[in-house]
Every structure is written in structure tokens, then in C-alpha cells.
Amino acid sequence: MRSIRQRLTVGYVVALTLAIVVFGTVLYYNRRQANLTELDSRLEVEAEVANGLLGELSRSLGRLPPVLQGIQGTLQGFRHYVVLVGRDGTPKLTVEPTGGSLDSTAVTRLLRLATESDQTRWGTAAVFPGRPDLRYYVTGVARSDPELRSILVGATVDEVLFGPSDLLRAMLYIAPLLILVSILVGSWLARTSLQPLESTIDELTAITDGKSLHRRLPVDPAATDELARLSLAANAMFSRLEHSFSAQQRFVAEASHELKTPLMVLRVGVERALTNPKMPAESLEPLDESLEEINRMSELVDSLLMLARADEGRAPLAVEECDLRELVSEAGETANILAEANQILVRTDVPSRPVLLPVDRNRIRQLLLNLVTNAVKFTPAHGEVRVGIVDVDATVQIVVRDTGIGIAAGDLPHIFDRFWRADPARTRDEAKAGTGLGLAITKWIAEAHGGAITVQSRPGKGTVFTVSLPRSVAPNATPVV
Numbered sequence: 195m196r197s198i199r200q201r202l203t204v205g206y207v208v209a210l211t212l213a214i215v216v217f218g219t220v221l222y223y224n225r226r227q228a229n230l231t232e233l234d235s236r237l238e239v240e241a242e243v244a245n246g247l248l249g250e251l252s253r254s255l256g257r258l259p260p261v262l263q264g265i266q267g268t269l270q271g272f273r274h275y276v277v278l279v280g281r282d283g284t285p286k287l288t289v290e291p292t293g294g295s296l297d298s299t300a301v302t303r304l305l306r307l308a309t310e311s312d313q314t315r316w317g318t319a320a321v322f323p324g325r326p327d328l329r330y331y332v333t334g335v336a337r338s339d340p341e342l343r344s345i346l347v348g349a350t351v352d353e354v355l356f357g358p359s360d361l362l363r364a365m366l367y368i369a370p371l372l373i374l375v376s377i378l379v380g381s382w383l384a385r386t387s388l389q390p391l392e393s394t395i396d397e398l399t400a401i402t403d404g405k406s407l408h409r410r411l412p413v414d415p416a417a418t419d420e421l422a423r424l425s426l427a428a429n430a431m432f433s434r435l436e437h438s439f440s441a442q443q444r445f446v447a448e449a450s451h452e453l454k455t456p457l458m459v460l461r462v463g464v465e466r467a468l469t470n471p472k473m474p475a476e477s478l479e480p481l482d483e484s485l486e487e488i489n490r491m492s493e494l495v496d497s498l499l500m501l502a503r504a505d506e507g508r509a510p511l512a513v514e515e516c517d518l519r520e521l522v523s524e525a526g527e528t529a530n531i532l533a534e535a536n537q538i539l540v541r542t543d544v545p546s547r548p549v550l551l552p553v554d555r556n557r558i559r560q561l562l563l564n565l566v567t568n569a570v571k572f573t574p575a576h577g578e579v580r581v582g583i584v585d586v587d588a589t590v591q592i593v594v595r596d597t598g599i600g601i602a603a604g605d606l607p608h609i610f611d612r613f614w615r616a617d618p619a620r621t622r623d624e625a626k627a628g629t630g631l632g633l634a635i636t637k638w639i640a641e642a643h644g645g646a647i648t649v650q651s652r653p654g655k656g657t658v659f660t661v662s663l664p665r666s667v668a669p670n671a672t673p674v675v
């Protein structure tokens with residue numbers, strides 16, 4: 195099942211249905227027992243009344259026929275089956291309620307019940323075929339009458355019992371209604387009780403977007419429920435995360451910063467040594483290589499410092515209105531110079547009208563440089579690189595397209611990760627060596643401007659990077675004065 199809410203609703207409906215079934219069954223058996231007890235005492239009272247009357251009539255009238263005549267009206271008034279059995283075992287008088295079904299077989303069965311024993315007793319027996327059982331009471335007739343032996347008073351049980359089918363029918367009528375009500379109540383209950391959880395999930399999602407670790411979940415200090423404890427635990431986790439994140443960012447920023455000066459000193463030293471005419475020729479090559487490595491390391495340190503500052507929110511944009519065409523043309527020229535050695539054709543497509551956008555000139559320059567150097571770096575000889583601007587309504591798109599080696603579909607989600615390079619073995623050769631920070635910085639620059647970067651690529655065919663920039667100023671930008 196998809197959500198806790200659905201599970202709670204179904205659980206509630208099942209629990210309620212079970213409760214109704216159990217309650218209904220208990221109620222049914224309880225009522226049935228109570229009704230039977232009540233019928234038993236009614237039968238007993240009727241037998242006692244008949245017995246008393248028989249005694250009185252025998253004493254006053256003596257012979258049996260007038261006695262039977264005298265008592266018949268009273269017995270019919272009971273509206274039950276009554277059998278007076280003679281000492282010879284024959285029925286002396288039988289009375290049945292209106293609609294009764296006393297035939298000779300039934301009378302024989304009743305006689306058997308009445309004469310089975312001389313003890314006063316209650317019982318239930320099947321007397322009328324196809325009809326409900328008979329509940330009966332048998333007792334002896336008072337000794338004052340010499341001809342009568344016992345009296346049986348009985349009633350079919352349907353008089354007091356409603357059968358399981360009646361109950362089932364009643365339940366079937368109300369079950370759909372009950373289930374509907376329980377679904378509504380259940381889902382309402384689940385929704386209201388999970389509402390705070392839903393808002394906590396929304397808050398958590400907002401916090402974990404990567405930029406809001408300083409935010410905390412609101413917690414009512416008086417609350418001690420599970421949700422409040424969960425929020426407190428999550429807040430404690432965010433505090434620890436924020437602490438270790440900022441410690442890590444600070445460390446990277448400080449380490450990069452500390453490395454800048456010694457690298458500069460190294461570079462100056464090596465450059466001086468290279469230009470020293472007394473330097474033996476065999477030392478020039480290693481010195482040249484050292485200078486190259488120092489330059490690469492300086493670039494890496496610059497990139498690291500920039501990303502660390504961006505993470506800390508200490509890399510504001512110096513926004514000013516720029517004609518994007520200039521920046522793109524500049525990047526095209528740089529690409530041309532880089533591409534010359536490999537005979538890669540570089541084409542720049544810019545609109546004829548100015549494309550004015552509020553951007554940080556240097557950052558966008560860096561973004562374009564990263565994209566075109568990648569395009570040239572990963573395009574084999576005689577390929578083509580195109581840099582262009584697409585002026586769409588709400589946004590302006592910078593598109594860098596190449597006919598290079600492309601990026602495997604599985605790698606695409608990682609290319610903007612820091613230090614990620616497709617295949618370290620592939621990029622080991624000098625020309626393609628890089629730190630894997632270029633695209634991470636590019637993405638940050640696009641997003642800092644309120645824009646986005648997307649990539650499409652087909653291995654062996656080429657890659658297209660599209661940077662969309664909004665026409666309005668990014669919210670965290672600082673205008674140049």
C-alpha cells in the first residue's frame with residue numbers, strides 16, 4: 195500500500211468491521227438466551243395456571259368431560275400448544291394456537307414427550323416437520339384429578355428467536371453504510387493525525403535542498419509526542435551536519451588560501467630560473483615541466499577556493515548590464531586559438547541585435563571558457579565546436595555544441611559533481627588532463643544567476659551544453675556601482 199494514510203484507513207475499516215461482527219454475534223447469542231429463559235418461565239406459569247384451574251374444576255365438577263370443557267377456553271387463551279395426557283397415555287385435550295399445525299403425527303410426538311418421564315422438565319424438540327423446533331414444559335397434573343397424568347405446554351421457538359438469517363439480513367443492509375462511514379471516518383482520522391507529519395516532510399524537504407542547513411523544524415516546547423521527538427532528533431542532526439559542513443568548507447577555503455602564496459613564490463622562482471641565462475640547458479626542461487605543474491596547481495587552488503567561498507555564501511555576483519554577444523564572441527575566439535592545433539572548426543553564432551542581460555561579466559566569462567575548453571578538449575581532430583546564443587522569451591540560452599566523443603548516458607548525472615571525470619584512464623593524456631572541477635563551477639555560476647545548465651550527449655556523436663539565464667537580476671547578486 196502506498197501511504198501510511200491508506201494503511202491506517204484500511205486498518206480502521208477492518209478493525210471496525212471485525213468489532214461489528216463480534217459485537218453482533220455476542221448480542222445475538224445474548225438476546226437468544228434471554229428470550230429462551232423468558233419463554234421458559236412463561237410456559238411454566240401457564241402450566242401452573244392450568245394445573246391450578248384443573249384442581250379447582252375437578253373438585254367442583256368431578257367428572258372429566260365437563261372439567262375439560264371448562265378449562266378449554268383458558269387454555270386457548272394461552273395461544274400455545276397444550277396437551278393434557280390421561281393416565282392411559284392418550285391425549286384428553288389438545289389445544290393449538292391460531293395457525294398451528296397439529297396433526298396426528300405431531301400429537302403422537304407430543305404425547306411421547308409428555309409421557310417420557312414423570313419429572314417436571316423443559317426441553318426442545320423437532321415436532322413439526324419443516325417448522326421451527328418446539329420449546330416445551332411438562333409437569334404432572336395435581337393428584338386431585340384421577341384421570342389426568344401430565345400437562346405439556348409448548349411454543350415454537352421462532353416466537354422468541356430471530357434466526358441468524360434475520361440478523362445477517364439486517365447486517366447486510368447496514369454493512370455497506372457502516373463501511374462507507376468507517377472509510378470516511380478512517381481517512382479523515384488518518385489525514386488529520388498525519389497532517390503534522392506531512393508538514394514536517396515539507397519542511398524537511400525544504401531544508402535538505404542543500405542550501406538551507408541553517409533552518410530548523412519548528413518544535414512546540416510543550417509537546418512531547420512522537421513528532422516533536424522526531425523533529426528534535428532531526429534538528430540535532432542538522433546542527434551536527436551544519437557544523438561539520440561549515441568546518442569542512444572553512445578548512446578547504448583556508449587551505450586553498452594558504453596554498454596561494456607559496457605557489458606564487460614557487461612560480462616566480464621557477465620563472466626567474468628559466469630566464470636566467472646561466473641556467474644549464476639540461477635543467478630547462480624539468481623547470482618548464484615544474485612551471486606547468488605549478489600553473490595547474492594554482493588553477494586547482496583557485497577553483498577550490500571559489501567553490502568553498504560559494505558554499506559558504508561568500509561569493510557574491512558583481513552584476514552589471516552586459517551584451518552577452520561580446521562574451522560569447524570572446525569565448526569563440528579563445529576556442530579558436532585552442533582548437534587550431536587540432537584543426538577543429540569553431541563557429542560562433544550570435545544574434546545581430548544586442549543581448550543585454552544583468553550578469554557578472556567575469557563569472558560568465560569563466561563559465562563560457564569552461565564549456566568551450568571542454569568542447570575543444572573532448573573533440574577529436576577535424577571536428578566542430580559551435581558557440582551560440584538563443585534569445586528565447588523569458589530566458590537567454592547560451593549553447594555550446596561539439597561533435598566530440600560524447601558522454602555515456604550513465605555518466606551524465608555525475609558530470610557536474612566535483613572532481614568527477616568520465617574515465618580517468620581516457621583523460622590521463624596531457625591534453626585532456628583536468629581536475630574535474632570545471633563543470634561544478636559552471637553549474638554554480640549558472641545557478642547563482644538564477645539560471646540552469648542542461649546537457650545532452652550521444653557517445654561518439656557529440657555533446658550540447660545549454661545554459662539558460664533569466665532576464666531579471668539574480669536574487670543574491672550585488673550590482674556593480
Ligand SMILES: Nc1ncnc2c1ncn2[C@@H]1O[C@H](COP(=O)(O)OP(=O)(O)OP(=O)(O)O)[C@@H](O)[C@H]1O
Nearest residue numbers: 568569572600609615616628629630631632633657
Ligand atoms: N564536451 C564534452 N564532451 C565529452 N565529455 C565531456 C565534455 N565536457 C565534460 N565532459 C566530461 O565531464 C568531465 C568533467 O568535466 P569538467 O569540466 O568538470 O572537468 P575537466 O574538464 O576534466 O577538468 P577541469 O575543467 O577542472 O580542468 C570531463 O572530465 C569529461 O569526462
Ligand SMILES: [Mg+2]
Nearest residue numbers: 568628632633
Ligand atoms: Mg573542464
